[in-house]
Amino acid sequence: MTEAQSAATLAIFAAVILAIALDWLETVVAGLVGVSALLALGILEGRDVLAAFEGCGGALALLFGGMIVARVLASTGLFERLGDLFLRATGGSGRRYLLGVVAVVAPLCAFLPNATTMLLVAPILIRSARALGVDFVGPLVLAAIVSNTAGLLTLVGDPATFLVGSAIGMSFGEYLRRVCLGGLAALLVLVPTLPLLFRETWRLRRELPPDRPLAPIARPAFAALAIAVLGAMLVLFVFGDRLPSHIVPPGVAVIAASLALLVVYSFRVESVESVLRDVDWRTLLFIACMFCMVQALTRTGLVEGGALALHARFGAALVPVALLLLAGVGLLSGLLANIPVVAAALLLAKGYLVTAEVVPEAALGRAFAAWPDSTLPVFVAMMFGATLGGNATLIGASANLVAAGICAREGEPLRFGRFLRYGAPLTLLQLAVAALYVLVLFRIG
Numbered sequence: 001m002t003e004a005q006s007a008a009t010l011a012i013f014a015a016v017i018l019a020i021a022l023d024w025l026e027t028v029v030a031g032l033v034g035v036s037a038l039l040a041l042g043i044l045e046g047r048d049v050l051a052a053f054e055g056c057g058g059a060l061a062l063l064f065g066g067m068i069v070a071r072v073l074a075s076t077g078l079f080e081r082l083g084d085l086f087l088r089a090t091g092g093s094g095r096r097y098l099l100g101v102v103a104v105v106a107p108l109c110a111f112l113p114n115a116t117t118m119l120l121v122a123p124i125l126i127r128s129a130r131a132l133g134v135d136f137v138g139p140l141v142l143a144a145i146v147s148n149t150a151g152l153l154t155l156v157g158d159p160a161t162f163l164v165g166s167a168i169g170m171s172f173g174e175y176l177r178r179v180c181l182g183g184l185a186a187l188l189v190l191v192p193t194l195p196l197l198f199r200e201t202w203r204l205r206r207e208l209p210p211d212r213p214l215a216p217i218a219r220p221a222f223a224a225l226a227i228a229v230l231g232a233m234l235v236l237f238v239f240g241d242r243l244p245s246h247i248v249p250p251g252v253a254v255i256a257a258s259l260a261l262l263v264v265y266s267f268r269v270e271s272v273e274s275v276l277r278d279v280d281w282r283t284l285l286f287i288a289c290m291f292c293m294v295q296a297l298t299r300t301g302l303v304e305g306g307a308l309a310l311h312a313r314f315g316a317a318l319v320p321v322a323l324l325l326l327a328g329v330g331l332l333s334g335l336l337a338n339i340p341v342v343a344a345a346l347l348l349a350k351g352y353l354v355t356a357e358v359v360p361e362a363a364l365g366r367a368f369a370a371w372p373d374s375t376l377p378v379f380v381a382m383m384f385g386a387t388l389g390g391n392a393t394l395i396g397a398s399a400n401l402v403a404a405g406i407c408a409r410e411g412e413p414l415r416f417g418r419f420l421r422y423g424a425p426l427t428l429l430q431l432a433v434a435a436l437y438v439l440v441l442f443r444i445g
Contacts (some may be wrong), residue, residue: 006300012037013293017335020395023416027395028282029438031289038296048295056291058166058250059159059339060284063398064252066116067279069230072260073120075269076223077216083127084214086161090128094204097132098142098194101125106145106187109150109241110157111234114399115283117147122406131208134201137412141197141422144403145391149430152183152387156237156249159398160333160342160386164379167346169369172238179380182226182437186388186430193429197422222267229259242400283401287339294336303344307351316356318378325349326381330431333389334396334423342386349378377441384434392427394419 014033019025025033038044086104090096104124108117120141129136132271141156151158155165155175165175172230193201217223233256247255297303314321325345332341353359353375362368371379390397394404394416400423407414 006040006302008041009038009043009293009296009300009302013297013336016293018393020416021115021229026282028289031286031293035289035292038293043296043300044292048299049292050201052291052295053288055295055343056173056288056339058248059163062156062159062162063115063284063287064279065233065250065255065257066112067119068257068275069226069233069260070112070116070119071275072226072264073230074123075264075275076226077218078223079120079123080127081126081214081217086124086132087128087208090132090177090208092132092206093288094132094198094201094206095194097128097134097204098139098198098201099191101139101142102146102187102191103142105146106150106153109147110153111237112157114144114147115160115280115402116153118144118399118402118406119280122403123261126406127411129230132204132206134204135412136410137407137414137418137420138198138201140403140407141400141414141419143195144397144399145423146187146428147399148387148391148397149183149187149190152186152383153180157183158387160338160390161205161383162348163339163342164383164386167350168371168375168379169277171241175305177440178376178441179383182380182384182434182441185437186307186384186433189429189433190426197425202394219267219269222263222269225263225267226260228255229263232256232259239355277426279403279422280402280406283413286395286401287398290336290339290341291343294341297344298347303347304351306348307355310348310352318358319439319442321352322378322381322442323435325378326385326431326435326438329382329385329386330389330392330427334392334427335388336395338386338390338397341389342382345382347384349382353378381434381438384438385431388427388430391430392420392423394423396423 010035016030019030035044086100089100105117105121108120113441122140125139125143129139148158151161155170156162157174202348233252236247236252236255237249240249259276264270264275265272310321329341329345351365354363357382358375359371387412390400394400394414400419404414
């Protein structure tokens with residue numbers, strides 16, 4: 001690749017981000033135009049697009065499967081009932097409402113992809129916000145940020161975290177022992193900021209009408225089977241890789257989606273076509289486009305050059321490299337979808353570790369799993385940077401895009417600038433906490 005093509009790749013990246021940030025183009029349109037420009041200039045070829053799709057296949061399978069399960073659960077009437085219970089729990093208090101957002105979203109996102117959780121909880125939060133007479137856009141932004149952050153609690157909570165963990169052969173249990181505590185700290189640091197960022201909602205106190213009967217579940221058998229599918233998915237997320245068939249999380253998501261569609265088909269509650277129509281294809285397509293653009297960065301040699309530059313500047317000093325990756329991946333994850341950013345950062349980190357002779361050249365392959373303990377904080381820094389950095393902007397994470405789509409459908413568009421007002425300060429605070437955790441890992445490792 002020539003220097004001109006490298007410069008063109010960076011220029012196209014910048015143009016796509018600018019078009020999205022200024023609301024010139026829809027996110028998916030901007031992504032498709034960017035990929036088309038790279039193809040037209042010969043920077044990307046057909047085989048590069050196929051390689052990008054192979055790289056993003058696991059993350060897209062996680063999101064797709066979760067979306068299908070969430071959509072089927074939405075047909076059970078369960079969430080109308082949960083919405084009534086959630087509203088009762090607030091007691092008319094805005095403070096309880098915001099704390100309830102954190103308490104409800106975080107446990108779900110420990111096991112479900114964040115975009116899935118947004119689809120599940122958004123109807124509950126909107127229903128309660130309208131009953132309380134508050135704007136639901138802010139709470140949905142909070143829910144997206146909590147869902148992204150809580151994705152750090154387990155290996156399968158966020159596609160970006162899963163990409164890094166699977167790349168180094170980390171098991172579900174090992175993740176809980178060595179990474180989960182940092183995710184919990186990043187989550188808890190959000191709570192003291194709620195009175196500042198959501199002042200009006202926090203101070204709200206409204207008298208609720210007398211308790212009315214809870215919304216009924218019209219089809220108990222259908223609801224029971226749909227919940228059973230969700231339960232099976234959670235169990236397989238935790239134990240699937242220990243089975244003889246070694247079912248990895250993307251495979252679990254596909255199995256769960258298939259079972260959920262089978263339940264819909266068997267009960268004839270609605271057509272399978274209507275369920276598939278409601279999948280957020282825009283978000284999936286946008287993420288695929290971003291993977292293609294990251295593939296262009298790799299093909300132009302920019303990623304390899306970055307690995308060499310890191311070694312030239314820091315040698316084998318892993319602490320500053322980990323902190324730089326935390327900040328750099330965090331920044332880029334706010335400007336691009338965090339999943340493809342962490343895919344590129346993985347290549348960068350592996351290239352650096354090989355160049356620094358910390359690991360053999362075989363580490364560049366997908367099958368390598370003999371990573372020294374000293375390298376763990378480097379990869380954890382990428383997990384935190386990608387997951388928390390995605391909180392900064394509207395396009396930083398799939399949950400943010402899903403929240404924006406829901407707001408648009410409800411007649412209250414979520415603009416880039418409004419999300420940034422919430423996301424940017426919270427992201428800086430969380431990244432500072434993450435940096436401290438990475439330093440602790442180096443000290444105890």
